[in-house]
Amino acid sequence: MKKYIIILSLILIAITLTSSYAFKWNFTDLTASNNKNVTEELTKTEIKAPTRFSDFVYGIGPRFGPMKLSAIQKATSIKEFLEDEDFIAIEELYSTSIIVIKNDDLTDIRAYGNTFELNNEQLSLIKSLGISTNFVFKAEYLSKNLKTGKLEYKYTKPHQTIVPEHQATYSHGFEELKKYLRENSKDTWEAIDENDLQPAKLFFTISKSGTVKNIYIDRTSNFPKVDNRMIELLNEIPGTWIPAKNSKGEKVDQELVISFGLMGC
Structure with missing residues (x-):
C-alpha cells in the first residue's frame, strides 16, 4: 500500500511541475507577444518628424517660360512657340490656339488656327499683348509612333510669359534673395510638414523706378502666417532692384x- 502511495505522489509531483512549466512558458510567450503588440502600436502612433524642405523658396522670375516681346512681335509661325522636338514630330496638324491667361485662369481672349503659319486673327492677338502677359499656345496634331509606325493623336501646350528685352534683376542676385526669404521666414514654417503646404505664388511688380509694388498672393500656402511673412519680407527687402528695359x-x-512652399506648377 505504501508503495502505491509513493508512486501516486511521484505522479502528482510530475504533473504539478509540468503544469507549472507550461504555465510559465505560456505566460512568458504571452508577455512577449503583448510587449510586441504594444511596441507596434507605439510605433504606429508615434508622432513623425515633419518632412524637411529641400528649398522652401524654389523660384523667382516670370510666371511661366519667358518669351521676349521682340520675339512675339516678329513671330509668324507656330514654330516660334513650340519646342523643336514637338514641332519636328508633327505629321499632320489639326489645330492651334493662343489663349491669354489672367489670375492663372484661361480667358476668352483667344485666337484659333489650323496651319503652320499664324493667321491674321492670331497675328493680331499676339501683337496686342504686352510685357508680363501670360498665355498658352496649344497645338493638336498627329505624330508617328516610332515603334508601331502608326499615327497617334498628341498635343502640346507650352505656357509662356512675355518678358522685356532685359528683365528686372535684384542687386544681390536671385540666389541671395531666395536665401533672405528662406532664412527670415523659417520660424513660420519649420515645424510644418511640407505635405500640408500648397504651392504658393507671390506676385509683385518692379516699377520703372526700381520700387516694389502690386504685391499679392495669387496662391496661398495654406498657412496665412507664412503668406503674410513673405509679403512683409518682400516689402522690407534689403538691396535694390534694377528695372527692366525694352x-x-x-x-x-x-x-x-x-x-514657395510645396513645389508645384
Whole structure:
C-alpha cells in the first residue's frame, strides 16, 4: 500500500511541475507577444518628424517660360512657340490656339488656327499683348509612333510669359534673395510638414523706378502666417532692384513671381 502511495505522489509531483512549466512558458510567450503588440502600436502612433524642405523658396522670375516681346512681335509661325522636338514630330496638324491667361485662369481672349503659319486673327492677338502677359499656345496634331509606325493623336501646350528685352534683376542676385526669404521666414514654417503646404505664388511688380509694388498672393500656402511673412519680407527687402528695359533701352515695369512652399506648377 505504501508503495502505491509513493508512486501516486511521484505522479502528482510530475504533473504539478509540468503544469507549472507550461504555465510559465505560456505566460512568458504571452508577455512577449503583448510587449510586441504594444511596441507596434507605439510605433504606429508615434508622432513623425515633419518632412524637411529641400528649398522652401524654389523660384523667382516670370510666371511661366519667358518669351521676349521682340520675339512675339516678329513671330509668324507656330514654330516660334513650340519646342523643336514637338514641332519636328508633327505629321499632320489639326489645330492651334493662343489663349491669354489672367489670375492663372484661361480667358476668352483667344485666337484659333489650323496651319503652320499664324493667321491674321492670331497675328493680331499676339501683337496686342504686352510685357508680363501670360498665355498658352496649344497645338493638336498627329505624330508617328516610332515603334508601331502608326499615327497617334498628341498635343502640346507650352505656357509662356512675355518678358522685356532685359528683365528686372535684384542687386544681390536671385540666389541671395531666395536665401533672405528662406532664412527670415523659417520660424513660420519649420515645424510644418511640407505635405500640408500648397504651392504658393507671390506676385509683385518692379516699377520703372526700381520700387516694389502690386504685391499679392495669387496662391496661398495654406498657412496665412507664412503668406503674410513673405509679403512683409518682400516689402522690407534689403538691396535694390534694377528695372527692366525694352528693346529701345527704355525702363519698363515687369511683374515677377516668387514660388514657395510645396513645389508645384
